[in-house]
Amino acid sequence: MTLVEFLQQLINGLSLGSVYALIALGYTMVYGIIGLINFAHCDIYMVGAYIGFFVSTDLHLPFVPTLIVAMLGSAIAGVLVERFAYKPLLRKASSISLLITAMGVSLLLENGFNAVFGGSPRSYPHNILTQKSISLGPVRTDSLHLIILLTSVVLMVLLQIVIYKTKIGKAMRATSADKDAAALMGINVNATISATFAIGSALAGAAGVLVGILYNSIDPYMGIQPGIKAFTAAVFGGIGMIPGAFLGGLILGVIETFVTAWYSPLSGAIGFIVLIVILIIKPSGLLGKKVSEKV
Amino acid sequence: MLKITNLNVYYGGIHALSDVNIEVNEGEIVTLVGANGAGKTSTLRAISGLVSPASGSIEFEGKDLIKTPSHKIPYLGISHVPEGRRIFANMSVAENLQLGAYCRNDKEEIAKDYDAVFTKFPRLKERLRQRAGTLSGGEQQMLAMGRALMSRPKIMLLDEPSMGLAPIIVKEIFSIIQSINQSGTTVLLVEQNANMALSIANRAYVIETGRITLEGRASDLLTDESVKKAYLGG
Numbered sequence: 001m002t003l004v005e006f007l008q009q010l011i012n013g014l015s016l017g018s019v020y021a022l023i024a025l026g027y028t029m030v031y032g033i034i035g036l037i038n039f040a041h042c043d044i045y046m047v048g049a050y051i052g053f054f055v056s057t058d059l060h061l062p063f064v065p066t067l068i069v070a071m072l073g074s075a076i077a078g079v080l081v082e083r084f085a086y087k088p089l090l091r092k093a094s095s096i097s098l099l100i101t102a103m104g105v106s107l108l109l110e111n112g113f114n115a116v117f118g119g120s121p122r123s124y125p126h127n128i129l130t131q132k133s134i135s136l137g138p139v140r141t142d143s144l145h146l147i148i149l150l151t152s153v154v155l156m157v158l159l160q161i162v163i164y165k166t167k168i169g170k171a172m173r174a175t176s177a178d179k180d181a182a183a184l185m186g187i188n189v190n191a192t193i194s195a196t197f198a199i200g201s202a203l204a205g206a207a208g209v210l211v212g213i214l215y216n217s218i219d220p221y222m223g224i225q226p227g228i229k230a231f232t233a234a235v236f237g238g239i240g241m242i243p244g245a246f247l248g249g250l251i252l253g254v255i256e257t258f259v260t261a262w263y264s265p266l267s268g269a270i271g272f273i274v275l276i277v278i279l280i281i282k283p284s285g286l287l288g289k290k291v292s293e294k295v
Numbered sequence: 296m297l298k299i300t301n302l303n304v305y306y307g308g309i310h311a312l313s314d315v316n317i318e319v320n321e322g323e324i325v326t327l328v329g330a331n332g333a334g335k336t337s338t339l340r341a342i343s344g345l346v347s348p349a350s351g352s353i354e355f356e357g358k359d360l361i362k363t364p365s366h367k368i369p370y371l372g373i374s375h376v377p378e379g380r381r382i383f384a385n386m387s388v389a390e391n392l393q394l395g396a397y398c399r400n401d402k403e404e405i406a407k408d409y410d411a412v413f414t415k416f417p418r419l420k421e422r423l424r425q426r427a428g429t430l431s432g433g434e435q436q437m438l439a440m441g442r443a444l445m446s447r448p449k450i451m452l453l454d455e456p457s458m459g460l461a462p463i464i465v466k467e468i469f470s471i472i473q474s475i476n477q478s479g480t481t482v483l484l485v486e487q488n489a490n491m492a493l494s495i496a497n498r499a500y501v502i503e504t505g506r507i508t509l510e511g512r513a514s515d516l517l518t519d520e521s522v523k524k525a526y527l528g529g
Contacts, residue, residue, distance in 0.1 A: 167397070170390070170393065170394060170397070171397070173383070173385075173386065174383055174386075174394050174397075177383045177384065177385060177386070178381055178383065180345055180377065180381065181377060181381040181382075181383065183343075183344075183345065183365040183366050184343060184345075184365075184369065184374075184375045184377060184381075185369060185394045185395060185397045185398070185442075185446075186366050186367070186368075186369035186370055186397045186398030186446070187366055187394075187397055188364075188366045189366065
């Protein structure tokens with residue numbers, strides 16, 4: 001592999017990885033705040049892709065408004081799932097019932113969309129983003145991969161600002177650390193949990209639109225594969241750690257791209273091989289750490 | 296100021312508090328002493344809305360606290376330093392203090408209180424950027440109290456501030472509690488360390504297996520034979 005090829009693959013890997021990262025953030029944020037692996041999260045990604053498809057096809061919205069509408073719609077979908085499916089169980093039922101509920105919601109969304117919109121793949125309008133070949137010196141890549149990478153990076157920077165600089169971000173971090181103590185500070189814990197679902201779902205919705213445009217095909221079951229990969233990325237980075245999800249997603253995307261270029265039959269499995277190796281060496285994930293608390 | 300009437304709390308089948316009556320007047324230090332599991336923490340948690348009582352009433356300045364959701368209670372001027380301190384271990388000391396002022400919007404006054412915390416707890420200033428989880432037990436207790444002060448409370452509920460601390464630190468903490476009270480904050484103090492608690496309090500209640508068994512002036516209880524036997528080591 002020459003250096004030019006390497007750089008080209010690196011860009012492809014980073015853009016695939018940034019999509020994984022966008023989805024992984026939702027897994028890790030929800031896990032961080034209520035300790036639930038939200039299996040329905042990957043279907044919110046699919047919902048986002050569909051919302052983006054409908055507004056760009058029927059309302060002829062350009063890329064950025066499509067992305068924003070899809071993010072808002074996914075946020076609402078995520079909060080609805082949280083309010084109706086999870087909240088009645090939270091603090092009352094065991095975590096295993098919550099987990100099974102999440103799987104149920106996932107199946108409901110997949111098969112519900114299949115029943116309502118049909119299972120045949122749909123494609124985004126061709127003019128939403130035109131695929132141009134771009135040369136950066138000797139490195140040739142295409143505009144779609146760069147736009148995806150750029151959009152993801154912008155969203156992740158925004159997320160960092162929200163989490164570390166705003167009041168709601170502080171409330172989210174406090175709530176995920178200790179719900180009772182957060183309530184004693186005057187933080188509305190339920191509203192904060194909903195906000196976490198909204199933000200995570202909006203990011204997944206954005207990923208759905210980006211992938212829908214890149215692969216030009218969406219269907220009700222499109223979330224399953226990337227969902228598993230993103231979940232792997234979240235665990236890989238250290239579940240519950242936001243920078244971990246970001247890093248895990250990028251690394252997984254890059255490794256997968258390079259392995260695919262080298263020996264494609266391994267592409268599906270490589271993520272999990274890496275995960276197993278990491279978990280053997282560092283069980284809490286790349287950035288995960290055991291919190292030591294004095295009592 | 297704070298009036299608890301016939302309060303009953305159950306955890307499943309366990310009757311944790313039965314017909315508890317406590318009154319705290321403005322400006323006082325009132326202490327609630329008792330053994331492990333007597334219901335001291337449950338009383339404070341009921342005031343802060345973290346457990347919902349089966350019956351009874353809790354009134355603060357005429358407002359019914361039982362109908363108030365827990366996150367609204369700090370806005371009324373009640374600040375709770377929970378058992379085990381419960382600081383946010385992964386956040387910095389500064390962020391912990393900022394969260395204490397979560398229920399306030401008056402930026403300039405918050406900045407004043409922020410400085411006031413450092414005059415009370417100079418050691419926190421040295422550790423401002425440090426992760427709160429890396430502080431020593433005594434410093435964590437100071438941080439928890441500083442965080443509670445940041446809401447500029449009318450009343451401070453303190454749950455076992457002496458727990459797990461060396462005697463010299465306990466002394467320091469208790470003299471800070473007195474100075475907090477002198478600057479105008481009413482204090483409801485829950486303690487197993489009855490000796491220390493009774494020596495700084497105006498009035499006291501003794502709680503045993505969920506019932507108030509004794510109440511009176513702290514100085515009287517300090518010399519009461521049954522209290523001496525049960526809580527003061529003869």
